[in-house]
Amino acid sequence: MLRRWLPFPLLTAALILTWLLLNESLSPGAILLGTLLALIVSRLVVRFEIPRSRIIRPISALKLACNVLVEIVRSNNAVARIILMPNKRYRSGFVLIPLDMRNPYGLTLLACIITATPGTLWVEFDSKEHAMLLHVLDLIDEDEWRRIIKERYEKRLMEIFE
Amino acid sequence: MSIPVLNVPGWAAGVTAVLLLLGSGLAFTGCLGLLRLSRFYDRMHAPTLGTTLGIGSVLIASMLFFSVLQARPVLHEILIAILMVVTTPITLTLLARAALYRDRSEDDPDVPPMIGKQRMHSLQEGEVFVQEEEQDRGQALLDE
């Protein structure tokens, strides 16, 4: 019964929260309508046959989020410096990185983190070779970047999801 | 200039002003990069400045300003932040793949071949395609 009405509890909660934020009210009517809509929508979403997964370690997920935030601020600074200093030399390029992660949610989150960080861009992923192509704006050392992606993000995402 | 600005206490006005300047400065820097960087794949990094910290600080400024002005928590700016966090990576990776596809179909030598084919071209893992900055290329020609 619970499984039937709440197939994705996190999604339902997020939808209710979105509804309340959009309405900017905590009145019983808004909560009731939001809950109803969220329940209906999350039941309809089952039809998309989304692969199931869950976050095993919420605390390390939170830690990773904080790290990503710090990293975004740092690389904002770095990229702004490259753009604003006309004489600054930089070398951009592609790096091929083999991945060990197989969880689709982990891979999606990795792509989002890499692309959201200025200076790095997830360009392509090959599901047969399990490798990704990364474009880096300020590529100093290729092996360094492969190590950063694997150690800083992939290992911890695997911890969170697998 | 406008009336609502005057109704806000000094500290909130100051923080809002600094956040606004930071956000719009970053957005401007991003667009300047769009104009100035020389290759397409480099230019793709530039707008990320505006879509991460740029719009983020403007949203925080707006949240703070309206919360103080209306004396109640105004949090709906979080929706735009969530939207940006979810959508920007999708559009950018889609666009990068489209650009890569177009460049490959034109046999652009600066672009790496498909990942599956790289093995056939006896390319080792971790090998990179690096393009020096245009100025360096010009310098190298001069040196010769």
Place this chain on the structure above:
Amino acid sequence: MMATFLSWSIMISQILLALAMACASYRVLWGPRAQDRVLALDTLYVNASILLLTFGIRTGSNLYFDAALIIALLGFVSTAALAKFLMRGEVIE
């Protein structure tokens, strides 16, 4: 004192955003290739959204927020569709 600082900084940030949109428009109009134009259009949408937020702060009106949200949404959808079009030559397969 702080109120004048705020109204000046709102004006400065609006000018900066207008300049940013001008830079992006250059790429939309003269970008050497189609992907440049699409990237610049996406940036233009984001900047328009930020600009609307600053207008909201300037006038103290909540109305601009909804416009900013909708522009951000439209920007995502149109850029995704255009990127898909660049890759395959058609949007819906």
